[in-house]
Amino acid sequence: MSHLAVQGLEKRYGGIAALDGCSFDIPGPGIYGFIGPNGAGKTTLFDIVAGATAPDRGEISLDGRRLTGFSPHRLARLGIARSFQECRVFGEYSCIENLLFSSIALGTRPDPAEAERLLKLVGLEAYATEPAASLSFGQRRLLEIVGTFLQRPRVLLLDEPAAGVNPALLEILATFILRMHEDRPSVCLVIEHNMEFIMGLAREVIVMHQGTVLERGDPQAIQTSPRVIEAYLG
Amino acid sequence: MRRAGLLMLLVAALYSIPLVSAPYVLHILVLCCLYAIPAVGLNLMLGYTGLVSLGHIAFAGIGAYTAAYLMVDLKLGYWSALALAVAASGVAGAVIGAICLRFRSHFFMIVTLAFGLMLYSVMNNWDEVTRGAAGFPGIPRPAGFGPLESFYRLALGGALVAFAVQWLVVRSSFGRILVALRQDERLAEAKGVNAALCKTAVFALGSALAGLGGVLLVSFLRVAAPASFNLAESINAVLIVIIGGAGSLAGPILGALLFVGLPELLRVAAEWRLVVFGAILVLITLFAPNGIADLIARGWNRLGR
Numbered sequence: 001m002s003h004l005a006v007q008g009l010e011k012r013y014g015g016i017a018a019l020d021g022c023s024f025d026i027p028g029p030g031i032y033g034f035i036g037p038n039g040a041g042k043t044t045l046f047d048i049v050a051g052a053t054a055p056d057r058g059e060i061s062l063d064g065r066r067l068t069g070f071s072p073h074r075l076a077r078l079g080i081a082r083s084f085q086e087c088r089v090f091g092e093y094s095c096i097e098n099l100l101f102s103s104i105a106l107g108t109r110p111d112p113a114e115a116e117r118l119l120k121l122v123g124l125e126a127y128a129t130e131p132a133a134s135l136s137f138g139q140r141r142l143l144e145i146v147g148t149f150l151q152r153p154r155v156l157l158l159d160e161p162a163a164g165v166n167p168a169l170l171e172i173l174a175t176f177i178l179r180m181h182e183d184r185p186s187v188c189l190v191i192e193h194n195m196e197f198i199m200g201l202a203r204e205v206i207v208m209h210q211g212t213v214l215e216r217g218d219p220q221a222i223q224t225s226p227r228v229i230e231a232y233l234g
Numbered sequence: 235m236r237r238a239g240l241l242m243l244l245v246a247a248l249y250s251i252p253l254v255s256a257p258y259v260l261h262i263l264v265l266c267c268l269y270a271i272p273a274v275g276l277n278l279m280l281g282y283t284g285l286v287s288l289g290h291i292a293f294a295g296i297g298a299y300t301a302a303y304l305m306v307d308l309k310l311g312y313w314s315a316l317a318l319a320v321a322a323s324g325v326a327g328a329v330i331g332a333i334c335l336r337f338r339s340h341f342f343m344i345v346t347l348a349f350g351l352m353l354y355s356v357m358n359n360w361d362e363v364t365r366g367a368a369g370f371p372g373i374p375r376p377a378g379f380g381p382l383e384s385f386y387r388l389a390l391g392g393a394l395v396a397f398a399v400q401w402l403v404v405r406s407s408f409g410r411i412l413v414a415l416r417q418d419e420r421l422a423e424a425k426g427v428n429a430a431l432c433k434t435a436v437f438a439l440g441s442a443l444a445g446l447g448g449v450l451l452v453s454f455l456r457v458a459a460p461a462s463f464n465l466a467e468s469i470n471a472v473l474i475v476i477i478g479g480a481g482s483l484a485g486p487i488l489g490a491l492l493f494v495g496l497p498e499l500l501r502v503a504a505e506w507r508l509v510v511f512g513a514i515l516v517l518i519t520l521f522a523p524n525g526i527a528d529l530i531a532r533g534w535n536r537l538g539r
Contacts, residue, residue: 072420076423102425
């Protein structure tokens with residue numbers, strides 16, 4: 001069971017409300033897409049759920065346990081993993097070292113065989129001992145996302161995984177995420193602007209607009225919703 | 235195995251230097267060791283974790299004055315005073331480090347600089363305890379290490395202890411975490427690293443090593459003077475680490491050898507000595523931006539091919 005509840009989140013930067021009473025409920029494992037125009041508050045929402053930013057108001061809970069205001073490392077220990085919009089890997093560490101780092105950080109037993117298996121799934125096995133800085137952007141993105149799955153998350157936050165990734169790698173990425181999700185289901189929230197990518201991935205899409213949830217539903221219904229179309233065009 | 239053997243051989247050679255060397259050279263080598271010890275501590279902070287402290291040597295001063303007070307005023311035995319002084323530096327490092335680490339990058343540097351100046355001014359002005367600017371005289375050397383030849387072995391032992399601590403830390407999980415923090419702190423935290431705790435711990439450890447160096451230095455000089463722990467000395471420590479090779483095991487040792495040894499070799503240049511020394515430092519930063527350790531490693535690899 002993983003039940004993520006977000007209740008009345010508010011966050012202001014100066015006079016601008018990045019989040020303005022954002023609430024939603026994720027009853028259990030599944031891939032959920034988060035879309036919305038720029039400035040809708042998607043990344044702020046992820047930063048708050050991952051503990052990188054503190055909300056002005058509102059609550060987050062996982063299986064009834066209140067998580068609001070916890071630090072990122074504590075949330076990581078409770079099973080919340082994330083990727084970053086700007087893509088972050090340890091450039092000096094090799095791909096394998098990057099993947100094994102979460103077990104070092106958490107003090108658990110490293111599993112190099114598993115790391116190599118996942119690296120092979122995304123076609124990066126030839127770069128296993130190369131420093132991550134030598135990879136292309138798309139490859140770094142794959143590495144980053146493989147790393148989040150190795151944390152065995154209960155809640156996984158992927159912030160624009162498809163941004164800047166070329167079509168060939170994008171297909172690998174989508175297949176990988178679906179396959180990993182099937183093996184070990186988690187509450188997987190994905191921010192994405194690439195509609196084709198997210199529609200193929202998510203079972204449900206949540207549309208954000210001006211700091212709140214505007215609409216939520218299955219991908220087909222969302223694409224034809226007049227309110228969503230207006231938010232994007234208006 | 236071969237590397238361990240080479241290291242043993244090197245240590246044996248260093249240990250036997252007093253048999254063949256003139257007192258002057260030995261004196262310089264003692265100073266090299268005593269500069270290397272705090273530099274090793276700073277290397278863990280600056281080189282491995284990316285924390286540039288501009289007040290590092292002030293923590294050597296805390297160790298030095300604690301030891302002086304315990305040995306001279308409280309008549310405590312040498313080794314227990316040394317242990318307590320190192321612990322005092324470590325605790326001071328943890329407390330002051332926790333404050334400094336609330337700041338980042340250049341703000342962190344400024345706050346460490348400020349604490350360094352504050353600690354220096356305490357050493358310089360708290361006459362009742364530190365004897366002020368005149369210095370704290372009468373600091374003993376431990377029994378059996380009085381003469382220069384034997385003190386050299388103590389200083390060498392101290393440097394080896396510092397080096398061993400550094401080696402153990404760097405190859406541990408804690409060391410991996412430190413290097414990760416240097417590369418990307420936000421990512422390390424998202425992976426579950428308590429960054430504030432780890433950085434405070436390395437600040438404390440680095441300060442404790444500085445304290446060890448401070449105690450041995452004033453014990454060698456037989457007097458603790460504030461000038462040994464001023465801002466210039468803290469900057470020197472940063473230079474030693476960077477020129478030697480920040481983030482490499484041998485870096486601080488090589489840096490200390492160069493920093494203490496080179497000005498002595500340049501005595502032939504008389505009043506031009508510091509000018510030449512400065513020019514050489516510039517050349518090193520130009521042509522070996524990753525330090526002498528890296529330069530040697532690259533040369534070694536080229537030879538091997």
